Amino acid sequence: MWAALRVEFSKFYRHRATYAGFVLLLGLSGLVVYAAAKDARNHERRAKAEIQRSLGGDFIVSGKIMTAAFVPRAILFAKLPVYVFLAAMVAMAAGGAVATEYSSGTLRTLLCRPVRRTYVVLAKWLVNSTHAVSLTLFLGATGLGIGYIFLGGGDLVWIDMQRGGGFQIVPELEAIRNLTFAYLLQGLSMIAIASIALCMSCAVGRGATAAGITVGFLLLSGMVAVMPFESLEKIQPYLLTTHMAAFEHVLDKAPDWAEIRKAVLWVSGYAATGLLGAIVIMGRREIKC
Amino acid sequence: MEPVIRTSGLTKRFGKRVAVDGLDLEVGPGEIFGFLGPNGAGKSTTIRLLLGLLRPQGGEAWVLGARLPGERLRVGDRVGAMVESPAFYDYLSGRRNLELLARLSGGCERKRIDETLELVGLSDRQHDRVGGYSHGMRQRLGIAQALLPKPELIILDEPATGLDPQGLVEVRELMRHLRDDENMTIFLSSHLLHEVELICTDVGVVSGGKLIRRGKVADLLARSTAQADVQVDDLSRAVQVAGTLPYVTGTEVRDSWIRVTLSGDLIADLNHDLVGAGLRVSALTPARSSLEEIYLTLMAESGHVGGPTG
Numbered sequence: 286m287w288a289a290l291r292v293e294f295s296k297f298y299r300h301r302a303t304y305a306g307f308v309l310l311l312g313l314s315g316l317v318v319y320a321a322a323k324d325a326r327n328h329e330r331r332a333k334a335e336i337q338r339s340l341g342g343d344f345i346v347s348g349k350i351m352t353a354a355f356v357p358r359a360i361l362f363a364k365l366p367v368y369v370f371l372a373a374m375v376a377m378a379a380g381g382a383v384a385t386e387y388s389s390g391t392l393r394t395l396l397c398r399p400v401r402r403t404y405v406v407l408a409k410w411l412v413n414s415t416h417a418v419s420l421t422l423f424l425g426a427t428g429l430g431i432g433y434i435f436l437g438g439g440d441l442v443w444i445d446m447q448r449g450g451g452f453q454i455v456p457e458l459e460a461i462r463n464l465t466f467a468y469l470l471q472g473l474s475m476i477a478i479a480s481i482a483l484c485m486s487c488a489v490g491r492g493a494t495a496a497g498i499t500v501g502f503l504l505l506s507g508m509v510a511v512m513p514f515e516s517l518e519k520i521q522p523y524l525l526t527t528h529m530a531a532f533e534h535v536l537d538k539a540p541d542w543a544e545i546r547k548a549v550l551w552v553s554g555y556a557a558t559g560l561l562g563a564i565v566i567m568g569r570r571e572i573k574c
Numbered sequence: 575m576e577p578v579i580r581t582s583g584l585t586k587r588f589g590k591r592v593a594v595d596g597l598d599l600e601v602g603p604g605e606i607f608g609f610l611g612p613n614g615a616g617k618s619t620t621i622r623l624l625l626g627l628l629r630p631q632g633g634e635a636w637v638l639g640a641r642l643p644g645e646r647l648r649v650g651d652r653v654g655a656m657v658e659s660p661a662f663y664d665y666l667s668g669r670r671n672l673e674l675l676a677r678l679s680g681g682c683e684r685k686r687i688d689e690t691l692e693l694v695g696l697s698d699r700q701h702d703r704v705g706g707y708s709h710g711m712r713q714r715l716g717i718a719q720a721l722l723p724k725p726e727l728i729i730l731d732e733p734a735t736g737l738d739p740q741g742l743v744e745v746r747e748l749m750r751h752l753r754d755d756e757n758m759t760i761f762l763s764s765h766l767l768h769e770v771e772l773i774c775t776d777v778g779v780v781s782g783g784k785l786i787r788r789g790k791v792a793d794l795l796a797r798s799t800a801q802a803d804v805q806v807d808d809l810s811r812a813v814q815v816a817g818t819l820p821y822v823t824g825t826e827v828r829d830s831w832i833r834v835t836l837s838g839d840l841i842a843d844l845n846h847d848l849v850g851a852g853l854r855v856s857a858l859t860p861a862r863s864s865l866e867e868i869y870l871t872l873m874a875e876s877g878h879v880g881g882p883t884g
Binding site for chain 1: 588625627628629646647649651655656658659662663665666670674677678679680681719720
């Protein structure tokens with residue numbers, strides 16, 4: 286197992302394409318910071334007016350709203366960067382893990398060696414899980430880092446529009462701690478996505494197909510999760526995207542820990558099912574290519 | 575001695591198509607066994623079954639005493655293989671590819687990697703990315719990775735394909751070296767029948783997933799030498815005389831000589847009878863069939879047309 290793991294890590298991190306995801310995420314973080322810095326004055330004026338209105342006009346709001354901590358939070362809450370952009374990158378990497386090797390013939394070369402197929406799958410899963418968490422944390426870290434350079438530090442201030450919680454101020458250090466936790470939990474979500482993509486990768490012959498199915502599943506899950514139909518509401522509690530969304534509430538003033546724990550269990554369940562599926566399919570797969 | 579490879583009633587189907595049909599085959603230790611057959615005869619499928627890459631629907635297969643596919647890992651290091659066109663990680667160097675694959679076999683010393691690269695003539699290009707390798711170089715690297723763990727048995731699928739004439743000679747010498755000096759048993763499929771004739775000690779011919787001939791190359795060639803090319807002073811009379819001889823099964827006039835087909839190794843008798851009939855025999859040469867001719871005859875008998883390929 287150790288040998289298979291070393292081989293997989295070595296192959297994965299020696300491939301230039303592995304770093305393309307990091308470069309794209311760096312670009313995304315830079316773009317968000319650029320937009321935030323450009324729009325900072327207008328945004329702060331609007332936000333302060335909103336805060337003042339919510340306080341009944343008896344207070345004068347001063348200070349900085351657009352801080353570094355605002356960037357990773359904005360990325361997380363915008364959903365698309367994580368649910369589509371990041372998820373697609375994770376799915377592409379894991380989707381190609383077996384399928385691309387199958388179609389290129391390198392899987393055949395590997396399996397001619399005395400190595401258990403289960404170990405190959407486990408090694409690929411560990412590599413892709415590590416990659417998924419790395420990408421997620423990298424997204425948050427670069428958002429924060431570039432934010433510090435162009436926006437400076439400060440408390441995290443936002444208006445809770447969705448839950449009607451008014452404006453929230455979280456001290457800088459606490460905000461960074463909570464953001465790290467939120468990104469780690471989304472890292473778990475990305476492990477689940479990588480596991481599903483790996484399972485698909487073991488079943489199909491092309492990496493793009495495996496990635497496409499995974500992203501399609503995620504998009505479908507995301508759409509069903511927000512559709513206001515009674516019949517769909519019954520399945521919403523079981524959807525991956527429903528539980529991924531629960532992780533955002535780590536940033537709440539008083540997080541619902543029971544809900545977050547439940548989400549952790551559900552997302553872990555998705556990851557375990559994907560991994561198990563990959564092991565079973567790979568064990569039975571015939572290497573014709 | 576226990577066979578290195580043994581299959582009994584080995585069967586593999588893909589949907590309705592039977593790729594390997596009750597194959598019974600034995601390969602003994604020290605043999606260089608050539609596995610021949612036309613496209614779709616089941617050669618590559620048999621090789622994949624022997625390596626545990628495919629599961630049979632019927633019959634059994636043993637490699638070095640281990641039953642497949644269940645016990646494949648038990649003999650893992652003792653078998654080296656190259657299946658079809660060798661596939662590697664193009665973005666890594668040839669050497670790095672070998673290092674990674676060696677790790678999966680429990681690792682091997684740098685010296686062994688140096689040795690195998692030297693053996694296949696890739697030492698100079700070992701640090702180049704495989705993406706820049708020619709087909710022949712990939713083929714050499716494929717052979718190198720099969721040899722890495724110093725196996726007792728190597729299974730090579732079309733090892734000579736894509737090699738230049740110099741490469742063919744080197745592979746031929748390498749195969750002999752592996753058998754004679756390293757005591758390896760070699761199982762190879764090839765469509766280069768001339769190469770098989772020069773390299774292999776034994777051959778098996780498959781057609782339609784079935785083994786239709788198995789034997790020592792020398793025996794096959796010896797059995798097919800019952801032909802003679804005869805140069806005489808009077809060709810038409812020679813044909814007439816030959817036609818009366820009971821052991822002559824056919825005659826064919828070619829330019830200034832005739833090819834006489836005999837029912838056995840009776841060339842001396844032919845000479846005696848022609849001279850006895852008053853003909854002046856100026857040359858009598860045994861016409862030796864090549865493996866290719868034998869193969870084509872076998873294919874024609876089994877109802878296959880076309881040449882021997884992959």
